[in-house]
Amino acid sequence: MSPDFDLRLKSMRRAMTTVIMPAIEPGNQLAQEQAAILVGQLDMLAMQWNRAEPYARLCRDELLRLVAGLRVAGGSETKAAWATLQAVASDPPAPAAAAFNSLSAAMENLVRAADRDGDADFRRQLHRDVLLYGHAQAARDRSWFVQCGFDVNAAELKGIDEILAAHAEGRVDA
Amino acid sequence: MLDAADVRVDAKQTPSDAWIDEVRARFPTERTVDEALTRKLRNRSGPPFRPSSIEEVAVQLRAFFDDHVPGAGVSDVAPLGGGASKEQYRFALTEPGQDAMTYVLRREPPESVVETHRLREYEVMNAVLGEIPVPPARWVDPDGRWFGRPALISGFVTGITKPPGATGNVTGLGTGFAPEWQERLGPQFIELLARIHMFDWRSASLDAFDVPTAGSIDGVLATINWWDRVWEEDSIEPLPVIRLAAQWLRANAPPIDRITIVHHDFRPGNFLFDPDTGSVTAVLDWELAHLGDYHEDIAWSLQEGYGYRDEQGRFMVCGLVDRETFLERYEALTGFPVDRDKIDYYMIMNTWKSAIIVLATGIRCVAGGKSHQDILLSWLAGFGHVCIDALTRLLQEKLDGA
Numbered sequence: 033m034s035p036d037f038d039l040r041l042k043s044m045r046r047a048m049t050t051v052i053m054p055a056i057e058p059g060n061q062l063a064q065e066q067a068a069i070l071v072g073q074l075d076m077l078a079m080q081w082n083r084a085e086p087y088a089r090l091c092r093d094e095l096l097r098l099v100a101g102l103r104v105a106g107g108s109e110t111k112a113a114w115a116t117l118q119a120v121a122s123d124p125p126a127p128a129a130a131a132f133n134s135l136s137a138a139m140e141n142l143v144r145a146a147d148r149d150g151d152a153d154f155r156r157q158l159h160r161d162v163l164l165y166g167h168a169q170a171a172r173d174r175s176w177f178v179q180c181g182f183d184v185n186a187a188e189l190k191g192i193d194e195i196l197a198a199h200a201e202g203r204v205d206a
Numbered sequence: 207m208l209d210a211a212d213v214r215v216d217a218k219q220t221p222s223d224a225w226i227d228e229v230r231a232r233f234p235t236e237r238t239v240d241e242a243l244t245r246k247l248r249n250r251s252g253p254p255f256r257p258s259s260i261e262e263v264a265v266q267l268r269a270f271f272d273d274h275v276p277g278a279g280v281s282d283v284a285p286l287g288g289g290a291s292k293e294q295y296r297f298a299l300t301e302p303g304q305d306a307m308t309y310v311l312r313r314e315p316p317e318s319v320v321e322t323h324r325l326r327e328y329e330v331m332n333a334v335l336g337e338i339p340v341p342p343a344r345w346v347d348p349d350g351r352w353f354g355r356p357a358l359i360s361g362f363v364t365g366i367t368k369p370p371g372a373t374g375n376v377t378g379l380g381t382g383f384a385p386e387w388q389e390r391l392g393p394q395f396i397e398l399l400a401r402i403h404m405f406d407w408r409s410a411s412l413d414a415f416d417v418p419t420a421g422s423i424d425g426v427l428a429t430i431n432w433w434d435r436v437w438e439e440d441s442i443e444p445l446p447v448i449r450l451a452a453q454w455l456r457a458n459a460p461p462i463d464r465i466t467i468v469h470h471d472f473r474p475g476n477f478l479f480d481p482d483t484g485s486v487t488a489v490l491d492w493e494l495a496h497l498g499d500y501h502e503d504i505a506w507s508l509q510e511g512y513g514y515r516d517e518q519g520r521f522m523v524c525g526l527v528d529r530e531t532f533l534e535r536y537e538a539l540t541g542f543p544v545d546r547d548k549i550d551y552y553m554i555m556n557t558w559k560s561a562i563i564v565l566a567t568g569i570r571c572v573a574g575g576k577s578h579q580d581i582l583l584s585w586l587a588g589f590g591h592v593c594i595d596a597l598t599r600l601l602q603e604k605l606d607g608a
Contacts, residue, residue, distance in 0.1 A: 061287030062578075069581050136444040143449045159450060159605060166447035167598040173591035180588030184514050 041078045045071055076179045083192060087176060088128035090199040091169065095135045096121055098165040103157065104142075107149030113142040215442060215573045220251045233435035235428045236416040236496070238323040243432075246321045247439060254575030255315050260284070263295050267311065270352040274345060277302040286310065290586060291318045291493065293578050296362055308362035310341065314355045317576035319568045319583055321436070322493040324348050324356040325414045330467065330495045331360065333410035338401055339363075339488050365478025365487035382514065383474075383525045390484035392527040393535070398477070398489060399507065400539035403466040403500040415497050418462055425498050426459040433559050440566040442573060447598055451558045454601060460548050462499040469503055470494035473512040473524050500542060504533070505552035509560065511592055554604070557597045565590035 035043075048071050056063045080087075099121045104114040117138035124131035143162060146155050175189045183189065217225075226247045230240060264283045271278040279300040286294040292312045300306040314324070324346050331343035341360040350356045369387045383391065418425020434452045441448070469492065476491040508529065513522045523532045533544050568583040568590075570576075577583060 059284060062285045065287045066579075066581050069585050072585065073581065133443055136446065140444040140446045140449050143446045143453075147449075147453050160602075162446050162450055163598050163602050163605065166445075166594060167602065170591050170595035170598055174595055177588035177591055180585060182511055182589040182592050184510050184592075 037081050038078060041074055041081075045074045045078075048074070072179070076177075079179060079192075080176070083196060085128065086196050086200070087172075087192070088132060090196060091172065092124065092128045092132045092135065093199070094165065094169065094172075095132060095139070096124070098161060099135065099139070101161065103154065105151040105154040106146060109145040109148050110142070110150045110154070113138070113145035117142050215570075218250075218439060218570075219574060221247045221439075229435060229438055233431040233438065235432040235435065238326055238414045239432050239496075242321050242323040243435060243439065246317055249316060250574065252316060255577055255580075257578065258293075260295075263311070264297070266353050267297060270345070270347070271299065273352075275299075275301055279306075281306070282308075289491075290579050290582050291320050291322075291491075309344070310360050310362050311353070311357055312360070313353050313357040314350075315571075315577045315579075316355070317567075317571045317574060319571060319577065319579075319586070320494060320563060321567070323414060324358045326495065327493045328358055329410075329412050329414050330492050333407065333412055334402070334405055334467070337405055338398060339486060340492070341488050341490070363478055363488040364480070366481050367475050367478060370481060383522075387484070388522070388526050391479060391486070392531075394479075394486045395477070395524065395526050396532060396535045397539060398486060399469075399472055399503060400536055402469050402472070402489075403503065403542065404540055405467055407465075407467050407497060412497070417497055418465060420465055421461050421463060423459040423461050425462050425465070427456065429496070429498060429502075430455050430459070430555070433562050437562045437566050440562075440570040442566070442569050445561075445565065445594065447594060447601075448558065448561065451554065451597055451601060454604070455551075455555055455558065458551060458604075460499075460545075460551055464500065464542065465497050466500045466503075468496050468498040468500065470496065470506060472503055472507050473509075474526070499548065499552070500540075501545060501548040502552045502556065504536065504544065505549050506556045507532070508549070508553060509556060510596055511560070511589055550600070550604070554597065554600045557593050557600060561590050561593035561597060564593070 048067060053064070053067045053071075056067060099117060102114075104110060117135070120131075120134050120138045125134055139162070143158065146158050150158065171189065172195060174183050174186075175192050175195060178186050178189055226244060229247075230244060234240075235243075260283050264280060267280045267283065271280060281298045281300070283295055283297040286296050289312075293315055295311045295313075297309055297311065298306040299309050312324075312327075325348045328343045328346040328348075331340050334340055335342055341363045343358055343360045345359040347353050347357045369383060372382050372384070372387075416428070418428065430452065437448055437452075469489070471491050471494050472489070476489065477486050478488045478490065479486045507524055510521070512524045514525055516522050516528075520528045523529055527535075533549075536542075537544050564583075564586045568586055572580045572584045
């Protein structure tokens with residue numbers, strides 16, 4: 033297993049910054065910019081690679097929690113979309129990232145169906161629940177990608193390790 | 207290098223004619239927007255992006271000018287950085303009897319983070335030339351006959367996108383302007399936006415654009431269809447909130463009372479300025495321009511990702527001016543009322559569009575190896591989660607207030 037991921041990523045970064053980037057022609061702006069982003073991507077991978085699986089499990093579990101709280105009512109399209117979502121939720125595929133995607137697709141389908149023939153009360157509940165869930169998921173994803181540097185409110189974000197620890201302990205503030 | 211056979215993302219990566227027809231029927235939008243999006247889908251199963259050598263680009267340029275400007279000479283071809291969307295090369299052109307001038311070739315990659323029509327960009331840049339500082343767009347190859355893919359050639363304008371030593375992320379996002387630069391650039395930024403909106407587009411040649419009906423919501427629905435279609439065509443990871451937002455936007459679309467040119471990406475990174483005089487030398491990136499509601503443009507500039515909070519906690523629009531000053535000055539310059547409800551509506555629409563651009567189209571380009579800027583697009587996707595966060599917050603506020 034040696035050299036491990038951390039060491040290899042570190043050596044890639046060193047090659048980029050000490051050998052490859054200085055060798056880029058000063059007039060080649062595109063290559064300079066892409067090399068700088070590549071270094072940024074390596075730094076982000078170094079932070080994420082050994083947290084990716086627990087992070088995917090967390091995201092899957094939070095989506096399952098959203099599904100478990102729904103009280104669906106509506107016409108045939110809504111009922112059919114709900115049945116599909118329940119089927120995925122009862123036997124989610126592995127790995128966790130695949131389960132998350134399958135659940136998200138089924139949930140998106142339910143949002144679409146509810147717009148066509150969902151009961152008004154259910155639609156309202158669904159919209160509120162999806163937005164609450166979406167906001168929490170976005171907060172997690174902002175933490176996951178905070179190293180990209182796009183977040184003007186980065187100071188308000190929890191660290192990924194804190195989020196993962198809360199999930200591991202069964203706390204719902206993950 | 208990525209081969210076409212390596213790209214097996216999902217069924218959308220090899221769309222059938224029937225699926226393309228069905229998507230076009232479900233999301234009716236402007237003629238040339240439809241043309242650009244349909245061309246993207248029809249080419250999707252083709253090969254990934256392959257970088258052109260400088261010599262290949264030079265050969266294409268020479269062939270083009272042999273036909274269009276006989277006797278002209280092309281030299282000094284070099285790649286330009288910056289743009290996330292289109293390949294860009296600068297080159298020198300010597301027309302008969304004239305000194306050499308520098309030009310920029312903007313060529314579409316096989317797929318781009320925003321799929322747009324070169325004829326629209328060419329027309330709108332020519333329309334506002336003389337009224338707004340823009341690079342002169344002199345030639346267009348709308349169907350890629352000369353450059354393999356659609357392309358535009360414009361004059362090269364000198365200037366910088368951020369002050370020397372300023373902080374900032376890729377493509378001008380989050381650019382930090384010191385107070386000195388805020389004073390120099392802030393008033394020009396607002397004035398230019400006002401001039402774009404006051405421009406008399408009815409007297410211009412904008413045949414590639416559909417004109418929305420004043421007092422109606424049809425233009426808003428065409429815009430929603432445009433981006434809803436992009437999500438349908440490009441998304442890889444499902445996001446229920448994107449669907450929900452589309453439903454809300456349709457249900458709450460406000461009529462367009464005054465039709466103006468909408469630049470659609472008016473922010474730092476998309477204008478150049480002279481570092482010595484502080485004067486704006488060019489407004490760039492007109493590819494998303496359309497005819498619509500000026501509130502759409504104002505709300506675009508107000509997005510959090512394009513600005514930052516100063517030491518007093520005030521949000522600085524595009525890093526240049528605080529929000530209330532921005533809106534008050536705009537109203538004073540144009541005489542157009544700024545309707546806060548419409549601003550709220552277009553904040554939601556624009557945040558939704560931004561999320562679609564970086565989380566659907568950007569990632570689709572990367573998955574297919576279709577762009578010259580794949581690494582930049584996979585980086586930009588991080589911005590998408592900031593957009594989703596803002597989108598859910600804005601929609602929650604609307605639902606709570608309903």
